[in-house]
Amino acid sequence: MESPHSHSHSHPHSQSQSKSQSxxxxxxxxxxxxxxxRLESVPIPTIQHPDDAIIKIKFAGLCGSDLHVYRGHEDVNETHICGHEFIGHVVALGSSFHSGSPPSRPVLYSYLKVGDKVISPFTVSCGECEYCRLGFTARCISSLLFGSPTLQGCQAQYVRVPLAGGTLFSLSTLSLPLDHPLSLPQELSSLPDPALLLLADILPTGLFVVLQACTHPKLAPIFTGIPWPHSLGHLTRDVLLKGCTLPFLSAAERILDVAIVGLGPVGLCATLALLDYLTRADVRYRIVAVDPNGSRRAKMQKIYDALPEDAKGKSADEFIVSDIPDVPKVVQAWGRRGCHAVLEVVGTPSALTLSVSLLAPSGVLSSCGVHQSPQIPFTGRELYDRNVSLEFGRCSAHSIFAAAVGLLLRRRDVLGAIGECSIIDRVIPLRDAVKAYEAFEKGVYGKVVFDPWA
Amino acid sequence: MESPHSHSHSHPHSQSQSKSQSxxxxxxxxxxxxxxxRLESVPIPTIQHPDDAIIKIKFAGLCGSDLHVYRGHEDVNETHICGHEFIGHVVALGSSFHSGSPPSRPVLYSYLKVGDKVISPFTVSCGECEYCRLGFTARCISSLLFGSPTLQGCQAQYVRVPLAGGTLFSLSTLSLPLDHPLSLPQELSSLPDPALLLLADILPTGLFVVLQACTHPKLAPIFTGIPWPHSLGHLTRDVLLKGCTLPFLSAAERILDVAIVGLGPVGLCATLALLDYLTRADVRYRIVAVDPNGSRRAKMQKIYDALPEDAKGKSADEFIVSDIPDVPKVVQAWGRRGCHAVLEVVGTPSALTLSVSLLAPSGVLSSCGVHQSPQIPFTGRELYDRNVSLEFGRCSAHSIFAAAVGLLLRRRDVLGAIGECSIIDRVIPLRDAVKAYEAFEKGVYGKVVFDPWA
Incomplete structure (x- = not known):
């Protein structure tokens, strides 16, 4: 079928792209x-399944989790194209994309057109299985990760997206009416493309690690002022507070103490997501942001200092950037036995050990680190004796997308820029990828965005 | 000071009990x-601190966690009196108990009188520290466990209760007006004392392991019909469902699959708490209840069969009692990749391993087992790759008490009885404790209640 959209790119691919093209x-x-x-020349991918889309990449990100593969930590032995963050334009679509797509299928199958501008979450999700429908798109039964042996990555000029109607978000639908299921806020169109690229992984993942902590029932007493378990809702309150001598919490008791372990790009996004969540919830905080790397700490401090006052909460709120050896003293000085929540954004046993050591009894450890083969370094007794909650796993970037868009727009002062006081450090040609991987791995570069056409 | 209460017991101790009595x-x-x-004669405890109470024991429970000590698994080398579940009467109070007690202190310091009937949670909690005020009384900074080297137990005729105003519940306050902070429902007075004893540990602990699972944000889509993270509340919904193609869940998709691993007395309580929670929330379920012990499985089945129809939910709901080798087939037959939640009520690495194997990706493992020194048997990668949430720890029995009272009253048909179709297997003289420990340890006896005066 023909696309009714006009589009400016001159690429010869079309919705009826043939597999014989190479x-x-x-x-x-x-x-x-x-x-x-290695920088190489390979065939442009073609439609292999009716649900596929071929995207011409405008920008592709270099992400901390690309380093797991780079360092050989992923138990992978097959050569593949790297990268899982991209923004670009549709150049070919499989036959599932047409206005008569069944209403049981994701709505995008009826609307996506060649020429549309799209962003993709870093994993493919069908939008139809039970996990997708619950909102756990990271665990879609057909999930594939871009830049892995099972799905070629996007540090390229073109990428094939399987299950594209369940996976992609179209930015060409910004003109749709506000009540349309694919509508996104018009303000997104004013953001630069490298900023929009944050929606592919690191901004959703930073928000995810925050939501896992802040919406955990153990933090509800701080957010609501009602002691556990009465904070949990009507099914635990039927005998009300009668027979229970615990009174409601005072404002002074409702100060949330949080440690953020790891200040790479995802850690910076997590910090911004946390400050956004707490100021919107009007909850007082003390935050310690921890990293052994001095340049990462300096960037964190710079970004915090540059935030407008209303994004920092009340004047009594504390935000401390700390090296690892100093962090126990910071938490001790707060006069508690640890933090209510720790966000672990690293993915190593030592980060896990540090994180649990910073946690108060009945605290919540929320982890988005990509952990590897070591057994997790705790005995059952330690976890029992301290009532530890542990949250592991990959962000469901597709289902959290709308919330991440809200955060991106509210924090566009930092997230919409490129350079010193922003998350994105630099935009460089993909032909400089070898140097970029080296510098990013050493912590010399922050978040890098590649232009594959420069 | 003198107690204005009349009381029938003839014990010579009084509020001004002297330490010299022995x-x-x-x-x-x-x-x-x-x-x-060993059954021995020791001195009756005396008031040692103004916050102490001395309780004359009416009944004391034998609990599964007494077996950790019994088996020598607790790394304890000191002789001590066993037991942490009791109901009894106040025979002496320290000087903190008087009508002029400061309003900043727990209300019970102003009301408790010699002669009052009381129940105690299995750990002492002050009611004043930050953990108590958040509702995490199990992690009170002054917490002590009855029946441990730091606090003598209650399988005795008398027990000393430190921080008694923060710890105890008075059943003599049943006549207080309904809006009084110490008021409890009048219907409690019609329950037999061994049934009330369930409020000391195993009913709150069974309810705790259920609440940890059912109030976890990952189960919210099933309870609300709204996909994650939109299910989490207004702070994640500001860009609403626009730009998000996930529709609300159908009734058929909102069936909660749960495994309960361990059908000892706490496992039975957890099952009753789960059925109560799900039927009140009007959520459909499929439950598999697992234990390698045939007599425990038979008791579970008997109790379930004896429940009134409205306590079992709708006719399509499934409740299957299973041996360990059969449980993977049960879960497989449900056509999913595992359960949304697993309740682990055992406290061993093998129970943890089984529990995680039964969990679907993005599932919640809620554990109330008293785990010991082995490292927990998972790699970080397994937990990341399946988005596992792990909840460990001890029940905050004091703060969950009111909710457990509600459950006890609603489920008094099972919980208020003694014998085959109830949680409590038998009431026996404390002088038969040696035999009772042996039989309980082998699974020959179910829940035992001791009468120290028979």
Whole structure:
């Protein structure tokens, strides 16, 4: 079928793109065992399934979790194209995309057109299985991760997106009426593309690690002022507070203490998401943001200092950036036995150990780190004796997308910029990827965005 | 000061009891290294601190966690009186108990009188520290466990209760007006004392492991019909469902699958608490209740069969009692990749391993088992790859007490009885404790209640 959209790109692919085409593109590929990134020419991908879309990449991100593969930590032995964050334009669509797509399928199958501008979450999700419908799109039964042996990545000029109607978000639907299921806020169109690229992974993931903590029932007493378990809702309150001598909490008792372990790009996003959540909930806080890397700490401090006053909460709120050896003293000085919540944004056993050591009894450890093969370093007794809650896993970037858009727009002063006081450090040509991986791995570069056409 | 209460017991102790008194009592003591329980005569405890109360025990429970000590698994080398569940009457109070007690202190300091009938949670809590005020009384900074080296137990004729105004519940306040902070429902007075004893530990603990699961944000989509994270409240919904193609869940999609691992007395209480929670929330379920012990499985089945129809939910709901080898088939037959929640009520690495194996991706493991020194048997990668949430720890029995009272009254048909179709297996003289520990440890006896005066 023909697309009714006009589009400016001149690429020859179309919705009826043939598999026999094999023009070549420029990509960044990883070779085993480790630290071997090569810039190569490979065929442009083609439609392989009716649900596929082929996207011409405008920008692709370099993410901290690309380093797991780069360092050879992922138990992967197959060469593949790297990268899982991209923004671009549709150049070809499979036959599932048409106005007569069944209403049981994701709405995008009826609306996406060649030429549309799209962002993709870092994993593919069908939008139809029970996990997608619950909102746990990261655990879609057909989930695939871009930039892995099972799905070629996007540090390239073109990428194939399977299950594209369940996976992609169209930015060409900004003109749809506000009550349309695909409508997104018009203000998004004023943000630069590298800023929109944050919606692919690190902003949703930073928000995810915050939501896992802040919506945990153990933090409800701080947010509501009502002691546990009466804070949990009517099914635990039927005998009300009678027979229970615990009174409501005073304002002074409702100060949330949080540690953020890891200040890479996701840690910066998590910090902004946390400050946004707490100021909107009007909850007082003391936050300690921890990283062993001095340049990361400096960037965190700079970003915090640059925030407008209303984004920092009340004057009594504390925000301390700390090296690892100093953090126990910071938490001790708060006069508690630890933090109510710790956000672990690293993915190593040592980060887990530090995180649990900073946690108060009955605290919540929310982790979005991509942990590897070591057994987790706690005995059952330690966890029992301190009533520890542990939240592990991958962000469901598709279902959290709308909330991340809200955060991106409210915090566009930091998230919409590029450079010193923003999350994105620099935009560089994809042909400089070898150098960029090296510098990012050493912490010399912050968040990098690649332009595959420069 | 003098108590204005009349009371029928004839014990000579009074509120001004002197430390020099040393009449003897009959107790059950544990000796290291293991399996050595002795019935002995020791001095009756006396007031040692103004916040103390001395309680004359009417009944004391034998609990599954007494077996951790009995078996020598608790790394304890000191002889002590066993037991942490009791109901009895106040025979002496420290000087903190008087009508002029400061309003900043727990209300019970102003009301408790010699002669009052009381129940105690299994741990002492002050009611004044930050943990108590948040509702996490199990992690009170002054917490002590009855029946441990730091606090003598209650399998005795008398017990000393430290921080008694923060710890105890008075059943003599049933006549207080309904809006009084110490008021409890009048219907409690019609329940037999061994049934009230369930409020000391196992009913709150069974309810705790259920609340940890059912109030977890990952189960909110099933309870509300709204996909995650929109199910989490207004702070995650500001961009509403626009831009998000996930529709609300159908009734058929809102069936909660739960496994309960361990059908000892706490497992039975957890099952009753779960059925109560789900039927009140009007949520459909499929439950598999697992234990390797045939007599425990038979008791579970008997109790379920004896429940009134409205306590079992709708006719399509499934409740299956299973041995360990069969449980994977049960869950597989449900056509999912595992359960939304698993309640782990055992406290061993093998129970943890089974529990996580039964969990669907993005599932919640709620554990109330008293885990010991082995490292928990999962790699970080397993937990990340399946988005596992783990909830560990001890029940805050004091703060959950009011909710447990509601459950006890609604489920008095099972919980208010003694024998085959109830949680309490038998009431026996404390002088038979050696035999009772042996039989309970082997699973021959179910829940045992001791009468120290028979």
């Amino acid at each position: 023009q070549s593109q420029f990509v960044c590929r990883w070779y085993p065992p480790a630290f071997d990134i | 009449q003897s009592q009959f107790v059950c003591r544990w000796y290291p290294p293991a399996f050595d329980i």
